[in-house]
Amino acid sequence: MKYILTALILLMLSCNSLYAQFNSDPILNIENKDKKLLNYGYFLGFNRYGFKFDYKEDRGNRDTDVQVLESTGFNVGLIGELRLNEFLDLRIEPGLYYNARTLGFPGFLNTEEGRRNAFREVKSTYINFPLLLKVSTKRFGNWKPFLVAGPSASLNLGSNEKSLEDNSSGTFRLKKWTYNYEIGFGIDFYLEYFKFTPSIRGVFGINDELIRDNDPNSPWTGNIDAMRTRGLFVNFTFE
Template identity: 30%
Template sequence: MNRIRHTALAMLCLVCLCVSVQAQKQTVKFLSTYDNQQLHFGFLLGINSANFIVKTSPDIASLDSVLSVEPYAQSGFSLGIVSDLRMNQHMNLRFLPTLSFAERGLTYRVRSTKQNAIIEQKKNVESTFLMFPFNVKYRAARLNNYRVYLVAGATYMLDLASQEGADQNLKPEEIFVRIHKSDLLFEVGMGIDFYLEFFKFTPEIKMGFGIPDLLVHEDQIYSQAIRVLRSKMVMFTFYFE
């Protein structure tokens, strides 16, 4: 996750540097009336780093096998549609239906009676999300052919790969962590609009934090070790509008 975040920030800094150099010599304004449109559309492509926020059970010390639980992040990608409604000179309302492929997991430190040792077990969670973000975009004044902005909002997510109702009559090593199908994220981020000759190009970085507890609580050690399980996601997105 840190690698994705550092790469995204480095790319954003590079973009900002290019913009500052370009702003000093740019004289022709592309798409000069673009921001006057009441409604416009586009598409998006992005990469993401999905993870969990874990709060372990206060009773974890009393469990026979599980000693600790740590989340780990994996990278994925997204594609979607942009619909943008102009509210006033500086604010826009955006609806961004997106299909996102994500992966994350949990690492358990478990006491093994067979091996008489402490071992690590990874429980991977793969997800295919239908995401429905509603974001408010607050834009600074345009400078030549770029415009910096902040964005915040909420996203409802439906996990098409959720195994919420799956059978758990399995061997201990095959038992998996089940999560609920629906999720809700609070999002905050920033980006830069670049006005090119024929379209607007926008790189954006955004953080999403899950609100509800995702875990399906059940009578097995991997679930009992966790009190609350929430989503966390870093998204680096390119918009073409």
């Protein structure tokens, strides 16, 4: 929730810096921008990635659950938009998303030797391929809010899926492909020469991403039933 609130504050600051666009009778910028069949652009932004864990055995103790220490990563990518009608657009947004997460396994913290095995750093470089439906309101002067949602597939270049080593050798393995659904909102601002769009989007993994250790009773993965991505994207788009 605190990450969502931070993103909302950033969006509000962006809106405030462009307050002049909210005049009751503004001069319309790039008036025909959305009337084109195809639009192109690029985006920059940042992300927060985490995991949601489901367990085979509920031990009734949160202290034994896997802990996820999240960090902030960055995004960069391209945009292609197909106009369907005045209020609907179909978008593709292939992009590169980098992030690193640290997983903590509390069960190892009882001994000094165990503490050396209690943490695993998971570095991920995703190439994300979303197909999104953008649903907009009518244009109000030089701004227009919208909702966006759709499926995506992410190729994890740092997955270690084919590695023969597992956590017993210090290697935490993930599947190469992740499938998600994404939902978010944003505001299009029509500036003098281009369209600027701050947006916030949540990402929810569908498939289990975990490659389990060779030992079915592994203290790292033995009790994990499923591990799925959860993420937050804040993007700034230029079209």
